[in-house]
Amino acid sequence: MRKSQLASVVMVACLLWAAMAWSAEEKGIIERTIKEAAMASATFSETRDKQAVLKLYTKDYVGIQDGETETRESIEKWLSDYESELNKGSTLRFISIVSNLHAQMLGPMAWATYDYVFQSIRKGELEGQDSGQCTTVLRKEGSTWLIQHEHCSKPRMMK
Numbered sequence: 001m002r003k004s005q006l007a008s009v010v011m012v013a014c015l016l017w018a019a020m021a022w023s024a025e026e027k028g029i030i031e032r033t034i035k036e037a038a039m040a041s042a043t044f045s046e047t048r049d050k051q052a053v054l055k056l057y058t059k060d061y062v063g064i065q066d067g068e069t070e071t072r073e074s075i076e077k078w079l080s081d082y083e084s085e086l087n088k089g090s091t092l093r094f095i096s097i098v099s100n101l102h103a104q105m106l107g108p109m110a111w112a113t114y115d116y117v118f119q120s121i122r123k124g125e126l127e128g129q130d131s132g133q134c135t136t137v138l139r140k141e142g143s144t145w146l147i148q149h150e151h152c153s154k155p156r157m158m159k
Contacts, residue, residue: 023105026145030103030110030138033145038096038116045086045093050079056147058139063150066132070150092127095119108140116152130154 033056040052054076063070085092101114113135120128132154139148 026105026110027103030105030112030145031101033138033147034101034103034112034114034136035098037147038098042094042096044079044082048083048086050076050083053079058141058146058148061146061148061150063147064152065150066130066153091123093121095121110138110140110145112136112138 037053037056040047040049040056044050044053054072057072057075059072061072061075082092095118097117099115099117101112103110103112105111113133115131115133117129117131119126132152134150134152136147136151137149138145140146
């Protein structure tokens with residue numbers, strides 16, 4: 001009887017270890033997806049690759065950016081408008097920084113919280129800056145984690 005109990009304990013320990021290892025790997029992929037979205041937007045002025053940004057979002061994506069609703073279509077329009085400005089010679093560039101990123105997952109769904117800094121640079125000079133916090137919900141489609149919903153906001157000063 002003791003051998004079968006020991007075998008059961010060893011088997012459960014192995015399963016738990018495998019699940020934790022898989023979970024850590026998946027969390028790393030989730031974190032890379034969020035960082036890749038920030039990087040793809042920031043490097044768009046050089047790449048002009050809309051799909052590098054859009055491929056990271058679900059078809060039914062809806063987000064809130066500082067109180068304003070955002071969809072996959074509005075992201076695509078923003079990229080098209082930005083590309084048009086770049087084609088006219090605009091020197092506007094963006095820098096996007098993600099920090100304090102923490103991801104959790106439950107089956108085919110995941111969420112992450114993080115801080116962001118978004119800077120606009122024109123002619124090498126800082127033109128504007130936003131910073132705040134985001135919560136992002138991701139959905140696994142096949143083997144890929146995609147951003148399904150994102151809520152980002154800047155802290156408000158207390159009155």
